[in-house]
Amino acid sequence: MALVPVALWAQFAPAQDQPGTTAMHADSSAFIGWATGVEVERGPMNISNPSAGLAGDGWPAENALGAPEGTYGVTCLGDGGYATLTFASPICNREGPDFAVFENGFKSGNLWFLEIAFVEVSSDGENFFRFPAITNVQTETQLGGFATMDPAQIHNFAGKYGAFYGTPFDLDEVEDSPLLNKDNIVYVRVIDVVGCIDPLYATYDSEGHPVNDPWPTAFASGGFDLDAVGVIHDIAHYPAPQDEPPYIVNPVEDVVFTEYPEVIEINLDGVATDPDNPDENIVYSLVSNSNETELSATVNDKMLSLTRLSREESEAKLVLRATSNGLYVDFEVNVTINFVPDGIGENQISMAVYPNPATDFIRVEMKSTASVLGVELFNVTGQMVLSTAETEINVSDMEPGVYFIRVNCGEKTLTERIIIK
Secondary structure, eight states: OTTHHHHHSOOOOOOTTSTTOOOEETTOTTOOEEOOEEEEEOOBSOTTOGGGOBSOTTOOGGGGSSSOOOTTSOEEOBTTOEEEEEOSSOBOOOSSOOEEEEOOBEEETTEEEOOOEEEEEESSSSOOEEOOOEEOSOOSSOOOTTOOBOGGGEESOBTSSBTTEEEEEOGGGSOOOTTOOTTOBOEEEEEEOOOOOSTTTOOBOTTSOBOOOSOOOOSTTOBOEEOEEEESOBTTTSOEEOSSOSOEEOOOOOEEEOSSSOEEEEEOTTSEEOTTOTTOOOEEEEEEETTTTTEEEEEETTEEEEEEOOSSOEEEEEEEEEEETTEEEEEEEEEEEOOOOOOOOTTSOOEEEESSSBSSEEEEEESSSOOOOEEEEEETTSOEEEEESOSEEEOTTSOSEEEEEEEEOSSOEEEEEEEEO
16 A cells, blocks of 8 residues: 555656656757747746846857757746747657757756756747646755756656756647647747746646746746757658648659660659749659669659669659658659560571670670671660670679670660679
């Protein structure tokens, strides 16, 4: 029975140096950007004595921009003060945490000196929605100005972790509202909790508990010390698929290869258009190629380049993506490799190329009375790397890989795929 109260007193993720922590170091590759704009509304150094002045003198708001700088690179909010941050690209809701907030707490003994804050988000700058923060810190006794805390007793408060370790926030945890577009979070607001448990000044968590953190901190660096806000998901890097995207895709004609080897380039400029904003810059990329062994496909800027890799008849389906303003639409391009290998009939011209694979040399042998007028060797991008009239070719100095040999017999041109080791 003695264990029952402990089981009911929920614990959350532990400190950054403990197994199971959710802390994210500033060097994590998960971060793709940092806050680029900030406005700060300072709170008093001591909310019970406002005549003492506001906190933050000597701690400029710009300290919250960019990556974390640690103890002396913060902006101090004071009791109940807040900072509103903006970003180069809006934050969006994807799987897992979407951003993280950094403070400059530190370890003292077995516990941590932490100053914590509520976090809110907005997509319009008018309507802000708060993450459901929970505290299990006792509320019988006020934590003093230099008291320590156990991070495992707080959840969804910024400042849960020490310097250079961010507290992650997942937009899935914010209540849904028609006034909030979780795929277009333009503003993140960080609000000092005050931390005083006196009902005259107290603030409360999402379950109605008074928030108790170190108080008073009656000096210029009092209140929450905001170091940085790191972006994990934004619409520039993680655009959302749209059931009805605003873009119109003009069909790209099916591509048919009738000669070989050959490189085909297709200009994609204007393939996708936004009727509401025709000047919008649309970026193209390759999503998939269903037959990579037969066809090389690349997209550079607005140019699709296609190169045959096989002399056999085959088909490939390309999926391209047009992206702009965080939205995208996918479309298909069908490619047919229409090549029939030369037969070996009594009146037909044919050849043999050997050894294949080759290491030092290759030989071309005609299986008819036709004469070899010229031999050309191409790499997989269609670039000619050798031209000769010889039928025995030294390839010992060539880079290993797949090549194509084309033989001109006057009446006909024959092509064969070879491998050089």
